[in-house]
Amino acid sequence: MNKLIVLLLGMTLFCMSIIAQETYLLSGHVFDENKLPLPGATVMLLPEKNGTVTNAQGDFSINNLPKGKYVLEISFVGYKTLRDSVSISKNIVVKYRLQASLLTLQEVVVTDHAAETLKRETSLNIEVVNTEYLKQNSGGSLMQSLNRLPGISTIDIGSGQSKPVIRGLGFNRVVVVENGVKHEGQQWGADHGLEIDQYAAENIEVVKGPASLMYGSDAIGGVIDINQSAIPTDGSLKANLDLMGKSNNNLFGSSLAVYGRKKWFFANARLTYIDYGDYKVPTDSIDIYSYKAALHKNKLRNTAGNEKNLHLQVGLVKKYFTSKFFVSTVNSESGFFANAHGLEPRNVDVELHDKSDRDIQFPYQEVSHLKLINKSLWHKNAVKLETDFGFQRNNRNEWSEYVSHGYMPAIFPDTLPFSAELERAFDKYIYSANVKGSYTLSEKTLFTVGLNSDYQDNRIDGRGFIIPTYRQTSIGGFLYAKQHLSEISLLQAGFRYDYGNLQTQEYNDWFMSPIVNNGDTIWQYLNRAINLNRDFSNTSWSIGYNFNPEQWSLKVNVGKSFRMPIAKELAANGVNYHHFSYEVGNADLSPEISYQLDLGLEYNSMKFAIGTTPFLNYFSNYIYLNPSSEHDRLYGNGNQVFYYNQCEVFRFGAELHAHYQIIKPLQIGIIGEYVYSEQLSGEKKGRTLPFSPPASAILNIKYQKQKIKYFENVYVSIDYKLTAPQNNIVPPEETTAGYQLINLSLGGDVKLKKQSVNISFQIQNLFNTKYFNHTNYYRLINVPDPGRNFILNISIPISIKKIKSNTV
Amino acid sequence: MKQIKLFSLIFLAMVIFTTCNKEEIDKQKPEIDLSMQGTFPLNCDTLYFGESFDFKVLFKDNAELGSTKSYSIDIHHNFDHHSHSTEVENCKSEEKKDPINPFTFIEDYDIPEGLDMYETNIKITLPTTNNSGILDEGDYHFYISLTDKEGWSVQKGLSIKILHRGIN
Incomplete structure (x- = not known):
């Protein structure tokens, strides 16, 4: 049955292309390293600059292509841009896998998809949170907005101050990094919060574990x-x-x-x-x-x-x-x-x-x-x-x-x-x-x-x-x-040496x-x-x-x-x-x-x-x-x-x-x-x-x-x-x-x-x-x-x- | 899948191991009992400079009271009414005033080892003067802190007056 449809479809297409006088259809599928479809990737045919975007299933098609040699360019934020040459003399179907680009991950707003990739490529357990999540779950402080995440809780004081706790460990056992630099305050104290503006946090990665x-x-x-x-x-x-x-x-x-x-x-x-x-x-x-x-x-x-x-x-x-x-x-x-x-x-x-x-x-x-x-x-x-x-x-x-x-x-x-x-x-x-x-x-x-x-x-x-x-x-x-x-x-492995x-x-x-010393009382400034x-x-x-x-x-x-x-x-x-x-x-x-x-x-x-x-x-x-x-x-x-x-x-x-x-x-x-x-x-x-x-x-x-x-x-x-x-x-x-x-x-x-x-x-x-x-x-x-x-x-x-x- | 099974087995074993292997842990605070006959001082009582009094309170614990330095007494002025007693009853306070030479007393005491009940038996003598002269009379706060062996602690704060006998 399926074969029949394909055959019929193919024949129709074939006929259509004949009628259309030598223009062809290029269709394809774009997916990531984990074979998951990549929706929203930009697909461009050079030098014509004829382009489209992949749909929710990661599929695309470009119609009315005259016979010839083209360069196909597929790009997506957070992924390495892929170039391939295709010569078109008939309708063809292509498949491309994009690789996450580690080089640019930090410049883009990490979309859900990139977050998913990050999770799959990190051997520690992580959670990735964006502005949207923060708005939907906003609490009195950044940390309170995050404590809905599994494994994350907070030590609160008052309504606007809190400190992060990851799987029961907090204070100096949790590092907060902002823009690449470790945030340093008086982490040991339970009576004050984290000095971070929750509006300024755009993308947050939480690493659960050492x-x-x-x-x-x-x-x-x-x-x-x-x-x-x-x-x-x-x-x-x-x-x-x-x-x-x-x-x-x-x-x-x-x-x-x-x-x-x-x-x-x-x-x-x-x-x-x-x-x-x-x-x-x-x-x-x-x-x-x-x-x-x-x-x-x-x-x-x-x-x-x-x-x-x-x-x-x-x-x-x-x-x-x-x-x-x-x-x-x-x-x-x-x-x-x-x-x-x-x-x-x-x-x-x-x-x-x-x-x-x-x-x-x-x-x-x-x-x-x-x-x-x-x-x-x-x-x-x-x-x-x-x-x-x-x-x-x-x-x-x-x-x-x-x-x-x-x-x-x-x-x-x-x-x-x-x-x-x-x-x-x-x-x-x-x-x-x-x-x-x-x-x-x-x-x-x-x-x-x-x-x-x-x-x-x-x-x-x-x-x-x-x-x-x-x-x-x-x-x-x-x-x-x-x-x-x-x-x-x-497989990933690492080694570290520290001196302090x-x-x-x-x-x-x-x-x-x-x-009191031997019964005598002496008043002195104590050394603490x-x-x-x-x-x-x-x-x-x-x-x-x-x-x-x-x-x-x-x-x-x-x-x-x-x-x-x-x-x-x-x-x-x-x-x-x-x-x-x-x-x-x-x-x-x-x-x-x-x-x-x-x-x-x-x-x-x-x-x-x-x-x-x-x-x-x-x-x-x-x-x-x-x-x-x-x-x-x-x-x-x-x-x-x-x-x-x-x-x-x-x-x-x-x-x-x-x-x-x-x-x-x-x-x-x-x-x-x-x-x-x-x-x-x-x-x-x-x-x-x-x-x-x-x-x-x-x-x-x-x-x-x-x-x-x-x-x-x-x-x-x-x-x-x-x-x-x-x-x-x-x-x-x-x-x-x-x-x-x-x-x-x-x-x-x-x-x-x-x-x-x-x-x-x-x-x-x-x-x-x-x-x-x-x-x-x-x-x-x-x-x-x-x-x-x-x-x-x-x-x-x-x-x-x-x-x-x-x-x- | 084999790996997954193995890890979940190890994990389960660890969970069972740690949750079954339990001895009873003391989770109760000790108690400072002020209801015993002859307890002194009580909230709103008056002490006098230059005199001694017997500090008589009953300490109790479900397991074992602490020993070395396991209770402390702190007496400090409350002329500005900053402290509140932990008792329900409110005492009549004097007018607020600024301290000039208030009396301060902080001392810690031992409890003999191995007890779950202890009646204090100490005599405290209040001086009338210190290096700076005559001590201020008025509202004071009498603060008792007690620990048990486990490290649980309990506090009682009493509002008292300390006066000079004969002046009032």
């Missing part, structure tokens, strides 16, 4: 790699205005970006302003120890804040060379919940605090982060060279009313170089340089060598002491090779404390940190294998990662004002070593996809802050002492995701995650690790349609989130009950004349459920998570100058 090989120390738990990668089209000058509103904390946010390009020069600028009030929780009082602090109108007192960011970028694009300069400053000011800051439940001037829900009173913090980055890429033939240079300054000040504690004088002396209200300040200067070169030996083999280095200068100020002033130098080099064993299998040096500076109290000088070195490695038969994708990766101890772990000696604890560093710590086995298994068809990413992980010497049963008497108010020590840790876990298209516009899905951690040695043998996220799952139903009346790309999505209780805890945590939440999101593009305005709307916590998030920073003092929240995002593109239609 990635020390490419990203160096600290990437032991994973990486969040953020890029502003888009280069505007030639001749364009455009702007985009984003507006955001949130009901829970009365947030108003706006971000305006202007970007343009003329030939090889391009520039863009972005201005972001966000202002929010105290956030609402579904409770009228907070139980701090046994003291009930009453809340005014369900608002968590003094959690208002604001953010003001500016980004500038200029760059040049040449045939073999791209260079971009980024300048950005991210500034935020945010209040701390006034009843619980310091060393004990606090009385607050309720009248002053509750007068306005938008003002920021004591205690609060100011954070500013300045960044200068140059990112350049040079490539020619088989060689690619990349350099990233960065300067950052992270400045953080915590302000609170002076309350003497320990043996601090009752009245603050006016002879000190810092103000009475400055509780703590950190001023960190970071200089980074990365060089990376890769050489494509053949279509099958790629070699990469690289060098990462940075120098950090961290100064401290203020009346409270926790970590000393320090200087840190680190340098690491790696070698990495990637070998295609066949069209569908890939950390020097802390001596610190003495500015007030005297009584030391010594001049410590430590060197560290380490090797790490990774081997991975990818196997991608048809619709399957299998990956296996084994690696050794490491992390250098940070200044806080080596030399902390003071009160943590948020955890009511006294923390003591350990100068003898060795670098943390982790071995991990990662697996990934995925099946993808048009209608159905399922994937799971299990892992096994062993730390031979995890750095753990152990709550002892001792108390301190020389600082604070007799706080419990926490000591840093090292222990063996075993962890395993997995993420799962699946979706199924029931009928064309309707899809159901599930995302789940689970992590188990156990300390195998040390004082807390048999116990878990702090901030362990409980198992959770999201059941999702999504309706998507290309067009409904005036709306395009319409979607409606309902998330039903189930979180298990967390009963696996270590002091000072509390067990947290399980909870269920419903989040709703809908949106699409509205055509207004020639403009297409994007609208996305969300209702988070639809039923205003009172629940506790185990990894929320305020969990310890029984502050529930935010109540119902309506979120509206509007994105308005503004065309200042028309794009010149470039006839190819």
Whole structure:
């Protein structure tokens, strides 16, 4: 039957071509390395410049071709342009496979397709997120927008600050990279967020699992790699205005970006302003120890804040060379919940605090982060060279009313170089340089060598002491090779060596404390940190294998990662004002070593996809802050002492995701995650690790349609989130009950004349459920998570100058 | 497919191994019991400079109380009413005032090893003066912190007054 049709069709075509007097049809199919069709690829016949674009199935056809010799050129963003000569003397059908071009991946906005390729070519498990995803899932901060991803959670403080947690590891065990340079702030602190503008993040890759090989120390738990990668089209000058509103904390946010390009020069600028009030929780009082602090109108007192960011970028694009300069400053000011800051439940001037829900009173913090980055890429033939240079300054000040504690004088002396209200300040200067070169030996083999280095200068100020002033130098080099064993299998391996040096500076109290010695009491300025000088070195490695038969994708990766101890772990000696604890560093710590086995298994068809990413992980010497049963008497108010020590840790876990298209516009899905951690040695043998996220799952139903009346790309999505209780805890945590939440999101593009305005709307916590998030920073003092929240995002593109239609 | 099966088997084995091999872990905080007969001080009590008092409180734990330095007492002024007691009852405070020479006391104490219940038995003597002269009287905060062997801790904050006997 089929043959008959083909025959008939062929005959018809044959006849038609005869009638048409010697013109022929060229049709073909374009697919990628994984044999998946490539829709949207440009197909061009030279020298006629007769062209078309492949359809959703990756097919194309060009009609009415006179007999002759042609050059066929197929191009697609993120792929190497393919040229082939075809001679046409009859109707012919061709098939072409395009190869992902590693050389240009970073200049293009990574489309879903390229993301898919990246996933299939990386042996670690990664997630790729674009602006669209961020808009549809926007939370109070960049990290909150990402925590729907399997394996990703956050440590939140207030409504606008959060830190990333990947598979239960956070703080200095997760590296955040922005535009090629590692973001450096005070990662160890749970009381402030990541200083990154969520509007400026265009493309985010999340590496779940140890990635020390490419990203160096600290990437032991994973990486969040953020890029502003888009280069505007030639001749364009455009702007985009984003507006955001949130009901829970009365947030108003706006971000305006202007970007343009003329030939090889391009520039863009972005201005972001966000202002929010105290956030609402579904409770009228907070139980701090046994003291009930009453809340005014369900608002968590003094959690208002604001953010003001500016980004500038200029760059040049040449045939073999791209260079971009980024300048950005991210500034935020945010209040701390006034009843619980310091060393004990606090009385607050309720009248002053509750007068306005938008003002920021004591205690609060100011954070500013300045960044200068140059990112350049040079490539020619088989060689690619990349350099990233960065300067950052992270400045953080915590302000609170002076309350003497320990043996601090009752009245603050006016002879000190810092103000009475400055509780703590950190001023960190970071200089980074990365060089990376890769050489494509053949279509099958790629070699990469690289060098990462940075120098950090961290100064401290203020009346409270926790970590000393320090200087840190680190340098690491790696070698990495990637070998295609066949069209569908890939082997990669790498090796790295790192050296680091950390020097802390001596610190003495500015007030005297009584030391009892043989019955005599002597008053002296206590020494809290010594001049410590430590060197560290380490090797790490990774081997991975990818196997991608048809619709399957299998990956296996084994690696050794490491992390250098940070200044806080080596030399902390003071009160943590948020955890009511006294923390003591350990100068003898060795670098943390982790071995991990990662697996990934995925099946993808048009209608159905399922994937799971299990892992096994062993730390031979995890750095753990152990709550002892001792108390301190020389600082604070007799706080419990926490000591840093090292222990063996075993962890395993997995993420799962699946979706199924029931009928064309309707899809159901599930995302789940689970992590188990156990300390195998040390004082807390048999116990878990702090901030362990409980198992959770999201059941999702999504309706998507290309067009409904005036709306395009319409979607409606309902998330039903189930979180298990967390009963696996270590002091000072509390067990947290399980909870269920419903989040709703809908949106699409509205055509207004020639403009297409994007609208996305969300209702988070639809039923205003009172629940506790185990990894929320305020969990310890029984502050529930935010109540119902309506979120509206509007994105308005503004065309200042028309794009010149470039006839190819 | 063989590889997949093998890995999932290893994985399953590890999961079963770690989840079955469990001993009971102490997840309970100790308790500072202020309800015992003769407990002192209680919220709103008054202490006097130049005198001694017996600190009498009952400590309890489901497993074992900590030993070395396992409880601490901190007394600091609350003239600005910055501290709040952890007790339900509110005490009548004096007018807010600026400290001149307030009294500060921070001390940690041992509990004999191996106990799950302990009645404190210490005498604390308050001075009347320090190097800077006579100590300020008024509202003070009496803060007790207790740990168990596991590292769980509990705190109680009491609002008290410390006065000079005979002046008032």
